[in-house]
Amino acid sequence: FYALDMFPYPSGAGLHVGHPEGYTATDIVSRYHRAKGYNVLHPMGWDAFGLPAEQHAIKTGQHPRENTATNVANFKRQIKELGFSYDWTREVNTTDPGYFKWSQWIFLQLYNSWFNPETNKAESIDTLTYPDDLTTEDQKREYRDNHRLAFVSHAPVNWCPALGTVLANEEVIDGKSEWGHEVIRKPMRQWMLRITAYAQRLLDDLQLVDWPESLKKMQSDWIGRSEGAEVDFQVDGLDKKLRVFTTRPDTLFGATYMVLAPEHPLVDPITTDEQRDAVKAYQDAAAKKSDLDRTDLAKEKTGVFSGGHAINPVNGAKIPIWIADYVLISYGTGAIMAVPGHDTRDLEFAQEFDLPVIEVVEAPGDEENIGFTGNGVSINSDFLNGLPTPEAKQKIAAWLEEKGLGEKTINYKIRDWLFSRQRYWGEPFPIVWKDGHHEALPESELPVLPPDLDDYKPTETGEPPLARAADWVNRPDGTTRETNTMPQWAGSCWYYLRYIDATNDASFCGAEAEKYWTGQTDNSGPDAKPGVDLYVGGTEHAVLHLLYSRFWHKFLFDLGQVSTPEPFHRLVNQGLILGEVEYTLFKDAEGDPVSATELKDIAEEATETGLKMAGIHKQSGEKLFGEKITEEDAVQDGNHSVFAQDKAIRLDARSFKMSKSRGNVVNPDDVLAQFGADAFRLYEMFMGPLEMVKPWTTKNVAGVYKFLGKVWRLFIDDASDTEFEQNLTTDAGNGESHLAAVKLAAGIQDVEPTKEQNKALHTCIKKVTEDLDHMRFNTAISAMMIFVGEAQSWNAKPASVLRQFLQLLQPFAPHLAEELAAKLDALSGKAFKTLTYDAWPAVDESFLTEDSITLPVQINGKVRDRIEVAADASDEDIEAAALASEKVKSQIEGKTVRKIIIPKRRLVNIVAN
């Protein structure tokens, strides 16, 4: 059983409370599976290349390796303190040469492969066949280089001047970098990975995995498959064809103009002399716009007429060709046929520039035809008239193909992956340049180590920092090294495979080990699945790491290097932990706190009375006068009792994402110091379902801490406990030996459990086991709380029952559970057997059956009474018992009983009127 966590970037700030949430979940699942007899792979490592370490290096001049090592040590300390059962012999660090040697090796495989569309698989570049008209070696080389899965591109890329590096599309958010710096488009020589070749497989294979639907959706949206047709329009007066992509070929009769992206190669030839200056100016302006500007101006359509015209192939109509930046060069063919009648953007543009609009689809119902973009029936479209949209699409596509005017095509939004960065702290490429051509270094030269530098700053020219190391760049054989480095994702793309065989220096991951842990083998457990069995992490990687990893994995699968098509079988997203709930105290204009009822009145009258207010009342939408207060203040404000008891104020109790600027970050070290690791683990699991977003409440940590105290007192003799605490206070350093002196409670004996005791235990075993199978940790904990509450009242406590309970507790609170188990075993005179490798208790259903059961009796769906019947009572017996109830009798008096329903003997419902 392979239980995997998303490995952290070891930042200088240390662990935040979000990290241990997922880690605790996988640790519990790992411990549970060990107890069930599985061999469990549960590793941890460090995604340690990255920008913060590099910026620290720029500031201090210290090598990023040093700062990274410090941060890793701190993370490791914090993680170890939490008692996670990681196999540290498999620890990986993406910045170790022994690790990134294999990142570079995988890159070499990509470089030396191409994607064969016939087989739909990656193959060695040696199997590539060349078109007959390529005769010279140079031509063949160019053809070959253009087919590699790792290739060089000169296309415009996302350049971030502030960071001094380029970024992948997935890393640009709203036209800005993750850190909020502006990103502009700029043509540069870059390494790309051909992820687009895998678009369809990445989409299809989402069916193979057990992932949250929302996350699959995000990936499929990102891949962005759309079916449509490409259509050729003849350019009027020129021997050129203008090819467009459309998902609505059925609206071809409604195309009243065309639009080219400003970067489109046909812009120049079709522009007339009168329009040339205007077009040139528009192109220049568009080139200067950053992506942010382009999205900011999304509401206002801009464009310029080229002067040229095209011929609509279906009706010979001469339509004008415009240039506008709402058409993107990077999607489809970089040109569109505009159908303003049935496309929102085209309509806006047509209205802005007074272009004709034709209706060609009849909208269903009483909807307006113009502006209707859904499926309807074709009109004003000659041979398509009367056809519903899907059929019209089929017919026009067949017509276009027959006439050689176009064909059905599929387009994807996903772009090739920009894989180079102008940074120091990343894997150097195993590539050298010679006479303007790139060449792969042989495997024997791996790992390629980065040179030491005095200055890690990015250069203004966009040259990577590695270019400063002239000795390193210029090799004795006359070749020069590639000076870009790989992005942080390179290391995280395949780390889960390295854990499997972490110390192998002959292979990135041995085939045997890979099959054992992720493939199906004879000794796979009953619920083993191909790939990592369980992967837990946040949603922030939905389209970055998780897409890149799947791509690399599929590539390695094609090469026969891994045995499964998908890397992660089951994926669970932990929900974000927010900061403590914040309350707002509302005051009136005089500064007096207002009560909830007053609050409502004030909200209603706000505009008329002209009160000065701040904040928004959620329901009324009215503005309110407010100031931030703590929950304690709220409760103490008894006179106005606004906060503790009233709904209205709850609307204004909110929690926010933890952030330094808001000052609501919870440091795990502080929580551990106060409550210990077990309480911390337990709290993170008790706060709610793993997948849900939930606020942190330190008071509730005290709650589970109290529960652990109850468990302790259940086992431990009072007098020795008091002594233990006193000794700890006066002589804390000897905790271990004081602990050894603590005695078990006298009530704990090697005796046979009573029926009630067995029932309590097995109810708990059943609930905890079922909940763990479904990762419902919060309710498993409440089941254990119920057991402990009951066990507290027992005079004689059977050691066997308590030991089984400890086995249930162990995955959640291993420190306490193991300590108490050791004491129990000593009582029984047995050698201590660690809970970690002891068997999970089995449920004995016979203890759960009852002699009699209590059923609620409803009259017309409302519970009126409860009856007790024998466990094996028939429906007739139950019915009779229900009708015999005094309360039932008085309720149905004067009414006719229409029907009595006894579903699965869980309740009785009497229908009477």
Next chain:
RNA sequence: GCCGGUGUGGUGAAAUUGGCAGACACACGGGACUUAAAAUCCCGCGACCGUAAAAAGUCAUGCCGGUUCGAGCCCGGCCACCGGCACCA
């Protein structure tokens, strides 16, 4: 704008297949123990109505409607919040 998720007491939340709404906790109130406090243990705790106290009753899972003997859960229509995508033709 489109897509997804969520909405239940003062708070975090339970309710596993349509079958007793609020498990388990936090907070709060009361009590026991204590010189006192902390800790611990016990009791109460959705709202309304009612009562000396109870009992009984009514309402209640964002809002409006539907299906059903029965709806937090299913269906239709809305609202709010959170997240994702967003000129992708």
